[in-house]
Amino acid sequence: MIYGKNLLTMLVLVPFPLVAMADEPRSxxxxxxxxxxxxxxxxxxxxxxxxxxxxxxxxxxTSVRPTFVLGTQTGTSGYQVEYSADSQTYEDHADANHVxxxxxxxxxxxxxxxNRVNWELGYRRAQDTVxxxxxxxxDKYTVKNANLGYSFGVLSGMNQIDVLAGxxxxxxxxxxxxxxxxxxxxxxxxxxxxxxxxxxxxxxxEVRHSDFNYLLSNSTRxxxxxxxxxGLTRDVSAKLSGSIxxxxxxxxxxxxxxxxxxxxxxxVGVDYKPRTYSTFSLNASKRFEEGDDGASTIHDTxxxxxxxxxxxxxxxxxxxxRYADLRYLGVGRDDTLNTYGASVIYSATRWADxxxxxxxxxxxxxxxxxxxxxxVYLMSIGLSL
Numbered sequence: 512m513i514y515g516k517n518l519l520t521m522l523v524l525v526p527f528p529l530v531a532m533a534d535e536p537r538s539x540x541x542x543x544x545x546x547x548x549x550x551x552x553x554x555x556x557x558x559x560x561x562x563x564x565x566x567x568x569x570x571x572x573t574s575v576r577p578t579f580v581l582g583t584q585t586g587t588s589g590y591q592v593e594y595s596a597d598s599q600t601y602e603d604h605a606d607a608n609h610v611x612x613x614x615x616x617x618x619x620x621x622x623x624x625x626n627r628v629n630w631e632l633g634y635r636r637a638q639d640t641v642x643x644x645x646x647x648x649x650d651k652y653t654v655k656n657a658n659l660g661y662s663f664g665v666l667s668g669m670n671q672i673d674v675l676a677g678x679x680x681x682x683x684x685x686x687x688x689x690x691x692x693x694x695x696x697x698x699x700x701x702x703x704x705x706x707x708x709x710x711x712x713x714x715x716x717e718v719r720h721s722d723f724n725y726l727l728s729n730s731t732r733x734x735x736x737x738x739x740x741x742g743l744t745r746d747v748s749a750k751l752s753g754s755i756x757x758x759x760x761x762x763x764x765x766x767x768x769x770x771x772x773x774x775x776x777x778x779v780g781v782d783y784k785p786r787t788y789s790t791f792s793l794n795a796s797k798r799f800e801e802g803d804d805g806a807s808t809i810h811d812t813x814x815x816x817x818x819x820x821x822x823x824x825x826x827x828x829x830x831x832x833r834y835a836d837l838r839y840l841g842v843g844r845d846d847t848l849n850t851y852g853a854s855v856i857y858s859a860t861r862w863a864d865x866x867x868x869x870x871x872x873x874x875x876x877x878x879x880x881x882x883x884x885x886x887v888y889l890m891s892i893g894l895s896l
Contacts, residue, residue, distance in 0.1 A: 536895035547580040548896065555889035562641045562883045571602040587621040609638035609649060627662040644690050651684040671705040695725040711746035731766040732802055738776060753781035762799045762808050769807050772799065772840060792817040806839035827856045846876040866891040
């Protein structure tokens with residue numbers, strides 16, 4: 512009886528990433544602004560939502576996610592505000608229930624043909640049930656961010672320079688002192704020079720600087736990160752599009768008790784479209800991430816492959832695979848994560864689509880407490896005007 516009930520409920524499930532709606536959502540005009548509401552409702556079965564090696568917890572999870580976008584555009588500027596909320600209810604596990612919220616405001620202003628300014632403000636309040644510090648309590652956190660960018664150069668010209676400055680605050684709302692060691696502020700500065708080779712291809716030279724400041728006075732994770740990259744980028748309208756960056760990265764800690772690290776680094780994001788209805792994707796990266804579980808930093812090397820194909824005007828499929836090698840430096844932990852996924856999307860009408868999907872995670876670690884498998888079965892419906 513319970514299985515039959517949940518199977519019927521699965522007619523309103525939320526899609527995984529990569530799933531797009533059947534058509535661009537329609538808008539309504541409100542006082543000179545375009546208002547675009549969408550709704551995703553879901554029911555999924557997660558057989559290990561705490562990603563534990565034993566004492567596994569499984570649950571049916573109901574998710575309701577409305578999104579509201581308000582925007583306007585003139586000949587030289589555009590403004591947009593977006594708010595979304597995701598209410599997730601775990602059957603028989605009330606301690607995991609939570610509501611995630613996100614609010615972003617952004618704009619781009621073209622001062623003239625050669626000068627453009629863009630900015631973004633963001634706020635997110637969320638909870639995680641996976642890879643938590645305490646296996647029986649969600650990680651509860653807020654993220655605030657602000658970015659300011661400037662571009663110089665004609666978009667179709669030979670050269671263009673982009674500069675971006677950013678600031679982010681990460682705070683936790685767990686009980687007691689749980690996760691206090693992870694709270695930090697981050698400031699970033701990124702500068703990129705693009706040079707057009709001709710047609711749709713440009714070379715690039717990019718430098719990045721990041722400063723990580725942790726709130727705990729005795730933290731040894733305060734550090735700076737520096738990255739230098741060269742690469743190519745190709746227009747998204749081309750059959751082969753995307754960008755490739757390769758270079759070198761350094762992670763230097765303020766504390767003499769923590770080793771500094773350096774390594775070659777790369778970022779690849781490429782789409783190949785042999786047909787307008789079929790796209791193959793490759794995403795790969797090698798970089799340092801902020802430390803966790805006692806590690807001073809995490810060296811993440813990952814590759815993701817995807818294929819999206821439209822079989823008919825109403826039916827499309829997506830498959831993906833990701834391999835990641837995660838080295839937790841300073842504690843000797845080494846993880847190998849394999850992720851597989853597949854989904855079928857049925858675009859019933861212009862304003863609705865239904866998705867059925869499956870995702871599997873398998874993490875192998877030299878720390879037995881971090882080895883786990885996780886399977887998620889889902890179906891979803893996405894609605895728009």
